[in-house]
Amino acid sequence: MDDLRKSICIGIPCYSTLPSYQTLEDYMRFAYYLGRRYEEYDFFLAIRGKKEQFRARNSIVEEALRAGCDYIFMLDDDQIIDIDKSMLASSRYLFLKKLIGHMDADPGMGIVGALYYQKGDTECWPVVMQKNSTGGYFFISHPEIAGGMQRADAVGGGAMLIRASVFDKIGSPWFEPELDLGTDIQICKKVEEAGFTVWCDTSIEIGHTRSDREVVTSKTIKALKRSYADAPGYENSELCTICKGDCCKSMPACAMPIDFLPVTASGLAEKLKTGKWAVDWLDADTMDEPSDSTVNKAYFIRPAVRGADALCDTSKQGECVFLGADRCELEFSDRPSGCKHLEPKDGGCLARGGTVRDAAMAWAPYRGVIEEAINAAS
Ligand code: SF4
Numbered sequence: 043m044d045d046l047r048k049s050i051c052i053g054i055p056c057y058s059t060l061p062s063y064q065t066l067e068d069y070m071r072f073a074y075y076l077g078r079r080y081e082e083y084d085f086f087l088a089i090r091g092k093k094e095q096f097r098a099r100n101s102i103v104e105e106a107l108r109a110g111c112d113y114i115f116m117l118d119d120d121q122i123i124d125i126d127k128s129m130l131a132s133s134r135y136l137f138l139k140k141l142i143g144h145m146d147a148d149p150g151m152g153i154v155g156a157l158y159y160q161k162g163d164t165e166c167w168p169v170v171m172q173k174n175s176t177g178g179y180f181f182i183s184h185p186e187i188a189g190g191m192q193r194a195d196a197v198g199g200g201a202m203l204i205r206a207s208v209f210d211k212i213g214s215p216w217f218e219p220e221l222d223l224g225t226d227i228q229i230c231k232k233v234e235e236a237g238f239t240v241w242c243d244t245s246i247e248i249g250h251t252r253s254d255r256e257v258v259t260s261k262t263i264k265a266l267k268r269s270y271a272d273a274p275g276y277e278n279s280e281l282c283t284i285c286k287g288d289c290c291k292s293m294p295a296c297a298m299p300i301d302f303l304p305v306t307a308s309g310l311a312e313k314l315k316t317g318k319w320a321v322d323w324l325d326a327d328t329m330d331e332p333s334d335s336t337v338n339k340a341y342f343i344r345p346a347v348r349g350a351d352a353l354c355d356t357s358k359q360g361e362c363v364f365l366g367a368d369r370c371e372l373e374f375s376d377r378p379s380g381c382k383h384l385e386p387k388d389g390g391c392l393a394r395g396g397t398v399r400d401a402a403m404a405w406a407p408y409r410g411v412i413e414e415a416i417n418a419a420s
């Protein structure tokens with residue numbers, strides 16, 4: 043091997059189920075490009091079965107270091123590079139050259155990722171994370187995507203280039219069980235603590251497959267995102283008439299940002315001033331969340347509890363102010379998302395979305411807006 047040639051290990055942790063046929067076809071085309079259009083580099087392929095993600099990732103790093111690679115590109119088995127599905131020649135497969143170029147140009151850069159979106163069916167956040175004031179990690183919002191190189195505190199492990207020399211400075215095991223933090227946040231945190239920087243090139247977009255037919259990209263998010271506003275929710279007026287709001291008597295359900303569009307500090311302040319709405323926050327301890335979780339001490343909005351005058355109220359227990367004599371005073375379509383997604387059932391209703399955790403995640407990008415609203419309404 044020519045000593046001046048850079049070598050890159052492509053590491054793919056694989057689930058036991060077969061990936062989408064689109065990914066299989068896409069990665070074969072990527073391999074073709076690596077052979078034909080990346081002639082200045084040497085590549086190694088490390089594929090590891092993934093029962094526990096951290097073991098697969100550690101094993102990929104071990105192989106890469108043993109082979110003397112300069113960089114390790116972690117690629118998950120549910121991504122798609124050619125999101126245009128051109129089936130022809132595509133410059134999208136040259137994205138890795140761009141990432142390598144960033145690394146070559148800045149020796150202080152420890153990790154650089156490409157942009158992709160969460161494949162869950164609600165918010166589809168960009169998988170680019172920043173730390174909040176309490177040290178928890180949260181996804182940046184869609185308008186914060188710069189379309190170029192931007193600093194991040196963590197990037198998604200599904201498309202992440204790591205400088206191999208960072209592993210000289212951080213001790214093994216590099217990746218650990220995902221008890222508190224995902225493996226991507228773990229490694230970005232360690233790399234930053236070792237003095238390297240973490241970046242995302244958000245001009246490079248990779249698709250995230252949800253199924254054979256559904257690939258989440260910036261172009262498909264609108265159609266694939268089942269927002270709380272679009273989802274019909276669950277209504278069973280017969281059962282609810284008999285029950286007369288058992289849940290509503292013990293704790294109001296959560297509202298989501300989609301219930302207050304456009305979300306502005308002045309708009310929220312007006313709602314808070316009515317006394318019908320309150321700011322609550324997720325307390326990681328009581329929710330059995332790790333203390334450095336993304337959503338620790340994350341604000342969200344919910345209907346106020348009858349008799350509780352506090353603007354910020356974490357008492358959680360009590361009757362919702364919107365509960366009338368025998369039913370909710372709000373029309374079904376006007377209820378907070380958490381209420382619409384409570385499925386009435388004999389023997390106990392089921393929360394199908396809009397839970398406290400969902401709300402904390404959804405409101406995380408609006409922390410500053412909520413703080414401003416609290417000040418304005420106090
Ligand atoms: S949603 Fe469930 S708890 Fe609420 S009123 Fe209907 S049946 Fe009762």
Ligand code: SF4
Nearest residue numbers: 290295362365370381
């Ligand atoms: S808004 Fe209506 S449905 Fe929701 S908790 Fe309050 S009373 Fe119940």
